[in-house]
Amino acid sequence: MERRVVLVGAVNVGGTAKLPMALWRELATSLGASDVATYIASGNMVCTLPGDPHAFDCVLEQAVQERCGFFREVISRSHEQVTAALDGHPFDVVDPAHSYVCFLADEPTPEGVAAARRLPTGEDRWEVVGREMHVRYAGGAGRPQMSDAAVGRALGVSSTARNLRTVRRLVEMSAPTTA
Structure with a gap:
């Protein structure tokens, strides 16, 4: 299991794409992430992923779209990166x-x-x-x-x-x- 920085862009700016950080954490947790924490209200999350990072990013993108009604790309990196x-x-x-x-x-x-x-x-x-x-x-x-x-x-x-x-x-x- 790998600790990752998970980022989503263009949320909570200007009112077009609201993604409360509580929901951002909830979505990640529901997909198997653990030790989930967010930083400020602009789509910054750190968590431990249950498997392949790219697959997790894609599933998280889908979850945001289903729950919020808009698509935003999720990009993650390891601590080292x-x-x-x-x-x-x-x-x-x-x-x-x-x-x-x-x-x-x-x-x-x-x-x-x-x-x-x-x-x-x-x-x-x-x-x-x-x-x-x-x-x-x-x-x-x-x-x-x-x-x-x-x-x-x-x-x-x-x-x-x-x-x-x-x-x-x-x-x-x-x-x-x-x-």
């Missing part, structure tokens, strides 16, 4: 709230990365490292100079982003416990 993403952030961090890790559903193709590189970014910066895209917003995510949606479309893979403060907390929450 989230730690590596945090440690591998390629930009200077002036403010952790301006620096993000976008957890990608798949690794983008070189053609997708090349297409995204042609888009204007102003002073914002991004870099793909494996299945993560790292972003540093010059003026914060609330005032981006680049179009996140356009970059995502060019990359051709879905993602969900978390700022470095949240990623750091998820690393802490998913750390193995010593008995």
Whole structure:
């Protein structure tokens, strides 16, 4: 059984997709997850999975759609993968709230990365490292100079982003416990 960070994107923002964290935990538990905990109300969960992580993610996506009436992709990573993403952030961090890790559903193709590189970014910066895209917003995510949606479309893979403060907390929450 593997401890995982399980993320769902675009929930509880703007009122279009409400997923209460109590329901998020309940759905995971009903599918066999244990030691379930959430962090803030934006689709961050840490739990121990009963089997194959990809299969669990897919079943959890279906459960959200059945219970909430909307589809959102679920993306999960192991503690080690989230730690590596945090440690591998390629930009200077002036403010952790301006620096993000976008957890990608798949690794983008070189053609997708090349297409995204042609888009204007102003002073914002991004870099793909494996299945993560790292972003540093010059003026914060609330005032981006680049179009996140356009970059995502060019990359051709879905993602969900978390700022470095949240990623750091998820690393802490998913750390193995010593008995």
